[in-house]
Each structure stands twice: as structure tokens, then as C-alpha cells.
Amino acid sequence: MxxxxxxxxxxxxxxxxxxxxxxxxxxxxxxxxxxxxxxxxxxxxxxxxxxxxxxxxxxxxxxxxxxxxxxxxxxxxxxxxxxxxxxxxxxxxxxxxxxxxxxxxxxxxxxxxxxxxxxxxxxxxxxxxxxxxxxxxxxxxxxxxxxxxxxxxxxxxxxxxxxxxxxxxxxxxxxxxxxxxxxxxxxxxxxxxxxxxxxxxxxxxxxxxxxxxxxxxxxxxxETLLRSNATLLKKIGLEADAAQYQNTVIIPPVSIGKGCSIENSIIGPNVTLGEYTSLNQSIVKNSIVGAYCNLYDIVLEDSLIGSDTSLKGESRSLNIGDNTSIDLG
Missing domain, CATH: 3.90.550.10 (Spore Coat Polysaccharide Biosynthesis Protein SpsA; Chain A)
Structure with a gap:
């Protein structure tokens, strides 16, 4: 076969x-x-x-x-x-x-x-x-x-x-x-x-x-990718330990890749974070964020963010490809 x-x-x-x-x-x-x-x-x-x-x-x-x-x-x-x-x-x-x-x-x-x-x-x-x-x-x-x-x-x-x-x-x-x-x-x-x-x-x-x-x-x-992500996260039952991240609240289900740095943020529900992504003073829910991203002072919902992306400021529902830098301040 x-x-x-x-x-x-x-x-x-x-x-x-x-x-x-x-x-x-x-x-x-x-x-x-x-x-x-x-x-x-x-x-x-x-x-x-x-x-x-x-x-x-x-x-x-x-x-x-x-x-x-x-x-x-x-x-x-x-x-x-x-x-x-x-x-x-x-x-x-x-x-x-x-x-x-x-x-x-x-x-x-x-x-x-x-x-x-x-x-x-x-x-x-x-x-x-x-x-x-x-x-x-x-x-x-x-x-x-x-x-x-x-x-x-x-x-x-x-x-x-x-x-x-x-x-x-x-x-x-x-x-x-x-x-x-x-x-x-x-x-x-x-x-x-x-x-x-x-x-x-x-x-x-x-x-x-x-x-x-x-x-x-x-x-x-x-849209279907975000729905599929949420369904699979719930089915797998992934959980993350908020104690390892400074001043952070995690609302399951979430998937956090290795090497992520998260401070002063709220993550979840239904969130996938790629490896080595950094979040500070941000809220992310029902979203997929790629690897090696840098998110600061932003609120994301129903968003799909590519890898190697830098985002700063304001609340948005975004669909952003790889290698992008955006300042919404």
C-alpha cells in the first residue's frame, strides 16, 4: 500500500x-x-x-x-x-x-x-x-x-x-x-x-x-482553517502551564510552540502559537500565529498570522502573511 x-x-x-x-x-x-x-x-x-x-x-x-x-x-x-x-x-x-x-x-x-x-x-x-x-x-x-x-x-x-x-x-x-x-x-x-x-x-x-x-x-x-484549529485543539485537549510565563493568563485549549516568550498577556481560547514567538501586553484568541513572530500591545481575534511577523498596537482581525512588520499605533 x-x-x-x-x-x-x-x-x-x-x-x-x-x-x-x-x-x-x-x-x-x-x-x-x-x-x-x-x-x-x-x-x-x-x-x-x-x-x-x-x-x-x-x-x-x-x-x-x-x-x-x-x-x-x-x-x-x-x-x-x-x-x-x-x-x-x-x-x-x-x-x-x-x-x-x-x-x-x-x-x-x-x-x-x-x-x-x-x-x-x-x-x-x-x-x-x-x-x-x-x-x-x-x-x-x-x-x-x-x-x-x-x-x-x-x-x-x-x-x-x-x-x-x-x-x-x-x-x-x-x-x-x-x-x-x-x-x-x-x-x-x-x-x-x-x-x-x-x-x-x-x-x-x-x-x-x-x-x-x-x-x-x-x-x-x-475561516475553515480557524474552525478546524479550534475543533482539533478541543479534541486533543491541549493545555499549557501559565505559571511558566510572566503575568499571563491562558484560557484552554491552546497550543504553544517551543521557545515562546509570553509576558503580560492573555492567550486563548482556541489559539495556536508557532515556535519561538514572542508576545507582550497582548490578547490573542481564536487565532493561529506562525513561528518567530513578535506581537506587542495588540488584541487579535479570528486572525491568521504568518511566520516572521512583527505586529504592534490596536485591536484587529487580521490575515497577514510571512515576513511582515506592521505598526498599528
């Missing part, structure tokens, strides 16, 4: 952060989005990974080599970003006919990974949503068999969204369908989608069973 994780996207909805940092490396709870996915799969016994990289791919490469040196890691470049289907098609020579688990690099799902890996045949993770027009949608019969799939339909016939986790047993058929769709120029919303390849497989007699995920955390934009 090999895991494929596409992380080549430019992350336009997370700009300005994604100008300098891949969205898979944005901090979330006490890890990064990518580390949460990798650790989840490693715990289930997966030790071989294929990362599809493109924009800022060197940062993904060095992060994996530094933080996850215990895995077998392959890196496949996607210079021309033409969708997830196109990205997966580039991995054919590395997959070599083995079964694969595809999981998108900006989405965290909670499910029984070991059970999915043990299950015979091909499976797709699904979850009921209120806005199925925004997702790939699966029509499922009473036995859990997927009858049809469609990418972002104008008139959905189902509210069961595909969450971005696919276990594929018939990989040769998958690559045949991907190559056929690309050769024919079959685009959905301007991209070669994995959904169209799965439809091709179903049309050719492959059976896909559905499995429901317990939770689905999206790191695609600021």
Missing part, C-alpha cells in the same frame, strides 16, 4: 500565506496539516508515501526530510497544475500497480484508517453536507455501493460529498482512465478531476464502496 498526497496547489484562498508557505505546512493545533495526515497514515502501518509537489515544493521536500525521515518518500513534480486527476496520473511509474490510498494534502479526515486499508476492493470516503454543489458528489445505494459520481454538480442528486480520501485497488484501471480523460481533454470546472476517472472506472465495471468519515477538517481558507 502506497499513500499519494497531492500538495502542489498554490492555495489561492489562503493568500497571502500561501505566497511563502504551502498551505499543507500551515500550523494547525500542535502540528502542521501535512504532519497530521502523515502521522494518521503511519499509525495505520503506511510507510511509503508519494508527494505530488509543485509551487513551493522545495519547502515540502525539506519538511518531509527533516520531520519525517522514517518514511519512504517519493516526490513527483507537477509543474503544470491541471487538477488532482492530472496530479495523480503523474505517479504511475512510482505506483507500479500497487494499491494506493489518495488523500488530499489540505484536508484532514477522522476515520478508521486501518479498517479502510484492510478492506478489499476500492473505497471512497463520504460525508453528508449542506452545500453539495461545492464538492464531488456520490450517489450511493442502500448497500453502500457508489452508483455514480459527479464533480460540483449544478443540481446535485445527492448530499453525500466525497471528502478527498480514495482507496484504489484497481490502480491499472485508474491510470488507464486518467490517461484516457487527459487525452480526450475531459475537463470538469477547468481541471482534470479524480472524480471523472472514478466515473470511468465505475462505467467499466469497478465497484466502489463508500465509508463515512467521522469528522472532516478543511484547511482551504482562513
Amino acid at each position: 502506497k499513500a499519494i498526497i497531492p500538495v502542489a496547489g498554490t492555495g489561492t484562498k489562503l493568500r497571502p500565506h500561501s505566497y511563502t508557505q504551502p498551505k499543507a505546512l500551515i500550523p494547525l493545533a500542535n502540528k502542521t496539516v501535512l504532519s497530521i495526515i502523515i502521522d494518521q497514515l503511519k499509525d495505520a502501518g503506511v510507510d511509503e508515501f508519494i508527494f505530488i509537489i509543485g509551487y513551493l515544493g522545495d519547502k515540502i521536500y525539506h519538511y518531509i526530510k527533516d520531520k519525517h525521515s522514517d518514511i519512504i518518500a517519493h516526490f513527483v513534480g507537477q509543474e503544470d497544475r491541471r487538477g488532482v486527476g492530472h496530479a495523480v496520473s503523474l505517479t504511475k511509474d512510482v505506483v507500479k500497480g500497487d494499491e494506493i490510498l489518495i488523500t488530499l494534502g489540505d484536508t484532514i479526515c477522522e476515520y478508521d484508517v486501518s479498517e479502510v486499508l484492510r478492506s478489499p476492493g476500492s473505497l471512497i470516503g463520504v460525508r453528508k453536507v449542506d452545500n453539495p454543489k461545492d464538492f464531488g458528489v456520490a450517489e450511493i445505494d442502500t448497500n453502500g455501493i457508489i452508483e455514480s459520481v459527479i464533480e460540483k454538480p449544478n443540481i446535485p442528486k445527492s448530499n453525500m460529498a466525497m471528502v478527498g480520501v480514495y482507496k484504489i485497488a484497481e490502480t491499472n484501471m485508474l491510470f488507464d482512465c486518467l490517461e484516457k480523460n487527459i487525452a480526450a481533454g475531459l475537463l470538469s470546472h477547468g481541471e482534470f478531476s479524480i472524480t471523472d476517472a472514478i466515473k470511468c472506472m465505475i462505467d467499466n465495471g469497478v465497484t466502489f464502496r463508500s465509508f463515512k468519515v467521522d469528522n472532516w477538517f478543511d484547511a482551504g481558507n482562513k
Whole structure:
């Protein structure tokens, strides 16, 4: 079993952060989005990974080599970003006919990974949503068999969204369908989608069973990232000892990276602080702050602050990228 994780996207909805940092490396709870996915799969016994990289791919490469040196890691470049289907098609020579688990690099799902890996045949993770027009949608019969799939339909016939986790047993058929769709120029919303390849497989007699995920955390934009951070912090139950910080109140749940200096501040709830960040005379709640930041005399709420950022003065809800210095006084 090999895991494929596409992380080549430019992350336009997370700009300005994604100008300098891949969205898979944005901090979330006490890890990064990518580390949460990798650790989840490693715990289930997966030790071989294929990362599809493109924009800022060197940062993904060095992060994996530094933080996850215990895995077998392959890196496949996607210079021309033409969708997830196109990205997966580039991995054919590395997959070599083995079964694969595809999981998108900006989405965290909670499910029984070991059970999915043990299950015979091909499976797709699904979850009921209120806005199925925004997702790939699966029509499922009473036995859990997927009858049809469609990418972002104008008139959905189902509210069961595909969450971005696919276990594929018939990989040769998958690559045949991907190559056929690309050769024919079959685009959905301007991209070669994995959904169209799965439809091709179903049309050719492959059976896909559905499995429901317990939770689905999206790191695609600021608002969903902050909600996901809050949910994961509560679930993990992280706590920090305020006694080690001078004249500071900590309202859990929070995650404070190593080497942080905090004085005369109130932190929490639902806050992630990156490593070696400094806070003084500040209040931060429901926010994610990157590493090596310096915050002084500021109130932050519902904010996403990039690494190596300096902020001073006033109260704001901010979305600031890396390497920024702002004086709001």
C-alpha cells in the first residue's frame, strides 16, 4: 500500500500565506496539516508515501526530510497544475500497480484508517453536507455501493460529498482512465478531476464502496482553517502551564510552540502559537500565529498570522502573511 498526497496547489484562498508557505505546512493545533495526515497514515502501518509537489515544493521536500525521515518518500513534480486527476496520473511509474490510498494534502479526515486499508476492493470516503454543489458528489445505494459520481454538480442528486480520501485497488484501471480523460481533454470546472476517472472506472465495471468519515477538517481558507484549529485543539485537549510565563493568563485549549516568550498577556481560547514567538501586553484568541513572530500591545481575534511577523498596537482581525512588520499605533 502506497499513500499519494497531492500538495502542489498554490492555495489561492489562503493568500497571502500561501505566497511563502504551502498551505499543507500551515500550523494547525500542535502540528502542521501535512504532519497530521502523515502521522494518521503511519499509525495505520503506511510507510511509503508519494508527494505530488509543485509551487513551493522545495519547502515540502525539506519538511518531509527533516520531520519525517522514517518514511519512504517519493516526490513527483507537477509543474503544470491541471487538477488532482492530472496530479495523480503523474505517479504511475512510482505506483507500479500497487494499491494506493489518495488523500488530499489540505484536508484532514477522522476515520478508521486501518479498517479502510484492510478492506478489499476500492473505497471512497463520504460525508453528508449542506452545500453539495461545492464538492464531488456520490450517489450511493442502500448497500453502500457508489452508483455514480459527479464533480460540483449544478443540481446535485445527492448530499453525500466525497471528502478527498480514495482507496484504489484497481490502480491499472485508474491510470488507464486518467490517461484516457487527459487525452480526450475531459475537463470538469477547468481541471482534470479524480472524480471523472472514478466515473470511468465505475462505467467499466469497478465497484466502489463508500465509508463515512467521522469528522472532516478543511484547511482551504482562513475561516475553515480557524474552525478546524479550534475543533482539533478541543479534541486533543491541549493545555499549557501559565505559571511558566510572566503575568499571563491562558484560557484552554491552546497550543504553544517551543521557545515562546509570553509576558503580560492573555492567550486563548482556541489559539495556536508557532515556535519561538514572542508576545507582550497582548490578547490573542481564536487565532493561529506562525513561528518567530513578535506581537506587542495588540488584541487579535479570528486572525491568521504568518511566520516572521512583527505586529504592534490596536485591536484587529487580521490575515497577514510571512515576513511582515506592521505598526498599528
